Amino acid sequence: MRIKAGDRVNDVLNSVLRKVAPTAEERKEVLKLHRNVLHTAEIVCEGLRVKPMMCGSIAKDTWLKGHKDFDLFLRFRESTSRENLEEYGLKLGKEIINRLGGTYEIAYAEHPYIRGFFNGHRIDIVPAFDVRNPGRIKSAVDRTPYHVRYVNQNLDRGLVNEVRLLKQFCKGIGVYGSNLKVRGFSGYLCELLIIKYIKFRNLVEDAADWWPGKVIDIEGFYRSEKYLREKKFPGDALIVVDPVDRNRNVASVLSSENFIWFVKKCQEFVEEPNEDIFFGKPRYEMTLRGIAEKLRERGTEFLMIYFAAPEEVHRDILWPQMRKLLKRIEDVLKDGGFRPLRSDIWSDETNCILIFEMEVDELPAVKEVLGPSIFDRKNSEGFLKKYRGKKIFLQENRWVAETEREFRRAIELIRDFLSGDEDELRGRGVPKDLARVISEDVAVADRVHCFRFFRRYPGLRSYMNEYFHRSLG
Amino acid sequence: MRIKAGDRVNDVLNSVLRKVAPTAEERKEVLKLHRNVLHTAEIVCEGLRVKPMMCGSIAKDTWLKGHKDFDLFLRFRESTSRENLEEYGLKLGKEIINRLGGTYEIAYAEHPYIRGFFNGHRIDIVPAFDVRNPGRIKSAVDRTPYHVRYVNQNLDRGLVNEVRLLKQFCKGIGVYGSNLKVRGFSGYLCELLIIKYIKFRNLVEDAADWWPGKVIDIEGFYRSEKYLREKKFPGDALIVVDPVDRNRNVASVLSSENFIWFVKKCQEFVEEPNEDIFFGKPRYEMTLRGIAEKLRERGTEFLMIYFAAPEEVHRDILWPQMRKLLKRIEDVLKDGGFRPLRSDIWSDETNCILIFEMEVDELPAVKEVLGPSIFDRKNSEGFLKKYRGKKIFLQENRWVAETEREFRRAIELIRDFLSGDEDELRGRGVPKDLARVISEDVAVADRVHCFRFFRRYPGLRSYMNEYFHRSLG
Structure with missing residues (x-):
C-alpha cells in the first residue's frame, strides 16, 4: 500500500522527529558522558584481558530524546570460567562506578551485574564472554556486542x-x-x-x-x-x-x-x-459505573484471582509464570465442566490479577460420566464396578453414570485448587515463585467483589477499557 | 451362573404357570374358535388361488392366558400384483368376518388389512404373498407363515x-x-x-x-x-x-x-x-412434591415440549419420529451452546412429551466465534470480513470474534426452532407427521410450568420415577 497523502506525511514525520530526536545539545552532552564512561572503563581494565565496549541505543545513535541508559559491556576471554566472569565482572563494575563518582546496586539477569547511577544517568555494566562466533554464545548477552557492531557497520x-x-x-x-x-x-x-x-x-x-x-x-x-x-x-x-x-x-x-x-x-x-x-491516546480509565454497566450488559460472571507479585523475581520470569498459571487454571475449569469465555492477566508488577470471564460458571448438582462402549467388556466391567450403586444408563451404546458434582461453582473449584502449601501447589502445576506467594495469601473474587480491585488499581481500569474495546479486526 | 435355590425355583415357575398358562377349558374353547375361523376362511377361499393359514401365538400354542387375538393370513400367489392383493385381501377378509358373524374395520400397516371382532376375540386378516423363499419377501409380513411353520416343527x-x-x-x-x-x-x-x-x-x-x-x-x-x-x-x-x-x-x-x-x-x-x-411391581407414581424435591436436589433446569400425537399415525411411526425429533433438538441445543444433560421421550400415544434435563440452559449475552489460524490467509480474510466491526482477538494463533448471542435461554431457542408452518418445520428436520401437529399447537414448558404435565398425566409421574431411579448398573 502506498501513502497517498503526498507531502503531508513528511510534515508529520518532521514534526514527530522534532519531538523525539535528541537535540544537538543533548546529543553533545550525552556523547561526552558516553566517551567518558568508556574511557574510565578502559583505564580500569588496562592490562587485564577484558575489553570494555559501549552497547545500547546510545552507542548506535538511535536513542530517543530523554533516554538516559548506558550499556557498558566488559568482554572477557572465551576461556574465562563463569565464576571468574561473575566475580571480576562485579569487581570491575564497582571500580568503574566509583571512579565515575556514582552509586550502584547489584542486579540479576542470567548472571549478576552492576547497575550504576551517575549524573542522572543509569548505567548497566554487564560482563560477557568475547565469543569468536556469535552462533556459539556462552551466555545470553554475548551476542549483543555483535549486534552493535552490525548496526554500526550497516x-x-x-x-x-x-x-x-x-x-x-x-x-x-x-x-x-x-x-x-x-x-x-x-x-x-x-x-x-x-x-x-x-x-x-x-x-x-x-x-x-x-x-x-x-x-x-x-x-x-x-x-x-x-x-x-x-x-x-x-x-x-x-x-x-x-x-x-x-x-x-x-x-x-x-x-x-x-x-x-x-x-x-x-x-x-x-x-x-x-x-x-x-x-498514543492517553489511556482511558473506565469508571466503576462504566465497568459495572459493561459487565451487566455482557451477562457474564467475572472471576479474579489476586496475589502479590513475588519480590525479587525478574519480570521476565513473572510474566511467563503468570501466563502458565492462567493456562493451568483454564484447564482445571474446563475439566470441572465450566467454560471460560476469555481469560487474561493484569499486573503492575507489584500486584497480580488473573481474570476469568466465564461463559458457564455454575452447574447442577448431578453430573454425567461417559463410559466405554457396551461392547468393550473389559473396560465396561471396570466402569460398572467403579460406579456401582450410581444410576447407570446408556447413550448411543455407551455407558453413562450419574454422579454428584463436587464443585457446583467455578469459584469454589478455583479456591480449592489454590489452597494448600507451596509444595502442594507446585505439585498441581502452579509455577514455583507464584506457588510461594499464593500459599501465603491469595484472594478469589467474584463479579461483585472484583470491584475492590477496580477501585484500587487505576491501571486495571485502563486495562478493562482495552479488554472490552480493543480489536485486531 | 447356576440357580442355587434348588427345588424352590420349580415351585416359583409352577406357580407362575398356574397364573399365565391358559386353562384346559380356555384352551379348548379358543382352539375350537381357531379351527372354526380357519374352516370359514377355507370355504371363502375355495377355488381361488389363495391359501388361508392361521398364524400368531394361538397357532403356535404359546399364547398367554387371556390373549384373544387371532392372526389369519391369506396367502396369495407370488405373481399376484400388489393392487390385486390389496383389493382381494380386503374383499375376502370382509366376507370371512361376515360369515363369522362379526364386525370389522380396515386397518393399515404396510398395506391395508381387515381387523375383525367376533365372540369377544380380535382377528387380523392379513393378505401376504406366498413367496417361495422367505429371504426374498415382497411385503413385510410374508415371512411370518415361515416363522409359524418353523416353530411348529422345531x-x-x-x-x-x-x-x-x-x-x-x-x-x-x-x-x-x-x-x-x-x-x-x-x-x-x-x-x-x-x-x-x-x-x-x-x-x-x-x-x-x-x-x-x-x-x-x-x-x-x-x-x-x-x-x-x-x-x-x-x-x-x-x-x-x-x-x-x-x-x-x-x-x-x-x-x-x-x-x-x-x-x-x-x-x-x-x-x-x-x-x-x-x-412387575406396580408402577410407582411419584407425587408432585416428590418430583419437585428431586428437581431441586438435582439443580437442573427441566424443559418439556408437549404436542398431541398425530391421529391415525401408527405407533411404529410415532415413536421413531419422536426419537428423531429429540435428537434433532438436542443438536440444535448443542449448536446454540447449551448442554442437555439427559433427554428422553414420554407418550401415552395420545399426548407426546419430549424431556430435556439441562446442564447449561442459560448463557451470557456475548459469545465467541473461533476462526481460522492467522497463518491461513485466505480463510482469515473471509473471517475478518464477516466479523468486521466486532471485537477481534487471538487465542493461540487463531482468530476469535466476539458477537452477540441470539438466544440466551435454551427455552427461547427451542421455541424459535419449533415456530413456523409445517413446511418450515420439515425444512428444519422435524419429521413429517410431527411437523403437522406441532405447526398447529405446541407448548414448551420450563421447570415450573412442566408441573402442569406432571399433574395431568399419571403415566408421566410413573415415568419420572424410572427416570430418576432405574439403573442398568
Whole structure:
C-alpha cells in the first residue's frame, strides 16, 4: 500500500522527529558522558584481558530524546570460567562506578551485574564472554556486542532518525520492547527493519500488507521462505533472521497480537498519516459505573484471582509464570465442566490479577460420566464396578453414570485448587515463585467483589477499557 | 451362573404357570374358535388361488392366558400384483368376518388389512404373498407363515409352557414386544430362545452371563461370531440369526437398554428366584412434591415440549419420529451452546412429551466465534470480513470474534426452532407427521410450568420415577 497523502506525511514525520530526536545539545552532552564512561572503563581494565565496549541505543545513535541508559559491556576471554566472569565482572563494575563518582546496586539477569547511577544517568555494566562466533554464545548477552557492531557497520548514519521514527511509532501503539511483559519490537529489531527498508515510510507502506509468517532475511542466508516459516520458526508471526546468527529469529519474542496490531496501525497510518499515532491516546480509565454497566450488559460472571507479585523475581520470569498459571487454571475449569469465555492477566508488577470471564460458571448438582462402549467388556466391567450403586444408563451404546458434582461453582473449584502449601501447589502445576506467594495469601473474587480491585488499581481500569474495546479486526 | 435355590425355583415357575398358562377349558374353547375361523376362511377361499393359514401365538400354542387375538393370513400367489392383493385381501377378509358373524374395520400397516371382532376375540386378516423363499419377501409380513411353520416343527410340544414362562418374564420386566415403542423381545424371539435352550431355567442361567454382542445361530448358518458381530449386525446387542432367513437378526429391534435390563433381571432371578419378577411391581407414581424435591436436589433446569400425537399415525411411526425429533433438538441445543444433560421421550400415544434435563440452559449475552489460524490467509480474510466491526482477538494463533448471542435461554431457542408452518418445520428436520401437529399447537414448558404435565398425566409421574431411579448398573 502506498501513502497517498503526498507531502503531508513528511510534515508529520518532521514534526514527530522534532519531538523525539535528541537535540544537538543533548546529543553533545550525552556523547561526552558516553566517551567518558568508556574511557574510565578502559583505564580500569588496562592490562587485564577484558575489553570494555559501549552497547545500547546510545552507542548506535538511535536513542530517543530523554533516554538516559548506558550499556557498558566488559568482554572477557572465551576461556574465562563463569565464576571468574561473575566475580571480576562485579569487581570491575564497582571500580568503574566509583571512579565515575556514582552509586550502584547489584542486579540479576542470567548472571549478576552492576547497575550504576551517575549524573542522572543509569548505567548497566554487564560482563560477557568475547565469543569468536556469535552462533556459539556462552551466555545470553554475548551476542549483543555483535549486534552493535552490525548496526554500526550497516545502518547509514543518515538513517538514525528513521530508526527513531520507528521506535516512537512502536511506543505510540504500545508494542515497543522485547521483555516478556510487552512481547513487542526490540530496539535491535527496529534497527534491522530500517537497514532493510531504509526509510520509515517504505517500511510502513510495506508492513501495511504484511501477513503472519512474514519473512525478512537481510543477509540472504536462506533460499526458502517456506522452510523458515514451516520448519525453522513455525508459529512465529514475524521472522527476521539475525544477521549475526542465522539460527535465531530476532522477532521470536514478538507476539502474534502485537504483530497484527503493528500491521493494523501501519494500515491506519498509510490511510491517514497523523502524529497522534506516534504518541498514543492517553489511556482511558473506565469508571466503576462504566465497568459495572459493561459487565451487566455482557451477562457474564467475572472471576479474579489476586496475589502479590513475588519480590525479587525478574519480570521476565513473572510474566511467563503468570501466563502458565492462567493456562493451568483454564484447564482445571474446563475439566470441572465450566467454560471460560476469555481469560487474561493484569499486573503492575507489584500486584497480580488473573481474570476469568466465564461463559458457564455454575452447574447442577448431578453430573454425567461417559463410559466405554457396551461392547468393550473389559473396560465396561471396570466402569460398572467403579460406579456401582450410581444410576447407570446408556447413550448411543455407551455407558453413562450419574454422579454428584463436587464443585457446583467455578469459584469454589478455583479456591480449592489454590489452597494448600507451596509444595502442594507446585505439585498441581502452579509455577514455583507464584506457588510461594499464593500459599501465603491469595484472594478469589467474584463479579461483585472484583470491584475492590477496580477501585484500587487505576491501571486495571485502563486495562478493562482495552479488554472490552480493543480489536485486531 | 447356576440357580442355587434348588427345588424352590420349580415351585416359583409352577406357580407362575398356574397364573399365565391358559386353562384346559380356555384352551379348548379358543382352539375350537381357531379351527372354526380357519374352516370359514377355507370355504371363502375355495377355488381361488389363495391359501388361508392361521398364524400368531394361538397357532403356535404359546399364547398367554387371556390373549384373544387371532392372526389369519391369506396367502396369495407370488405373481399376484400388489393392487390385486390389496383389493382381494380386503374383499375376502370382509366376507370371512361376515360369515363369522362379526364386525370389522380396515386397518393399515404396510398395506391395508381387515381387523375383525367376533365372540369377544380380535382377528387380523392379513393378505401376504406366498413367496417361495422367505429371504426374498415382497411385503413385510410374508415371512411370518415361515416363522409359524418353523416353530411348529422345531418347538417340542412339551415346551410350550417354557415359552409362556419366558414371555411372562419379559412382560414382568417390561421388555415384551417388538414394536418401536417397547423395542423388546418379540414372541417369535421368545420361541426361538426356548428352541435353543429347551428350558426357561437354562436360558435364564445362561443369559445371566450374556454380554452385548451375544450371538445365537440355531441353524449354524455362520462359522464366525466375530463376523456376525462386527460386519453383519454391528451395534446389535443380541444377534439371533433367523432360521428362515439367514440375513435377518430376529433381535434387531431389541434395544441395548432392554438387552442389558434383561440380563440384569436374569442375574437377579438366578440369585434369588421369585415370582414378583414375572409380574412387575406396580408402577410407582411419584407425587408432585416428590418430583419437585428431586428437581431441586438435582439443580437442573427441566424443559418439556408437549404436542398431541398425530391421529391415525401408527405407533411404529410415532415413536421413531419422536426419537428423531429429540435428537434433532438436542443438536440444535448443542449448536446454540447449551448442554442437555439427559433427554428422553414420554407418550401415552395420545399426548407426546419430549424431556430435556439441562446442564447449561442459560448463557451470557456475548459469545465467541473461533476462526481460522492467522497463518491461513485466505480463510482469515473471509473471517475478518464477516466479523468486521466486532471485537477481534487471538487465542493461540487463531482468530476469535466476539458477537452477540441470539438466544440466551435454551427455552427461547427451542421455541424459535419449533415456530413456523409445517413446511418450515420439515425444512428444519422435524419429521413429517410431527411437523403437522406441532405447526398447529405446541407448548414448551420450563421447570415450573412442566408441573402442569406432571399433574395431568399419571403415566408421566410413573415415568419420572424410572427416570430418576432405574439403573442398568
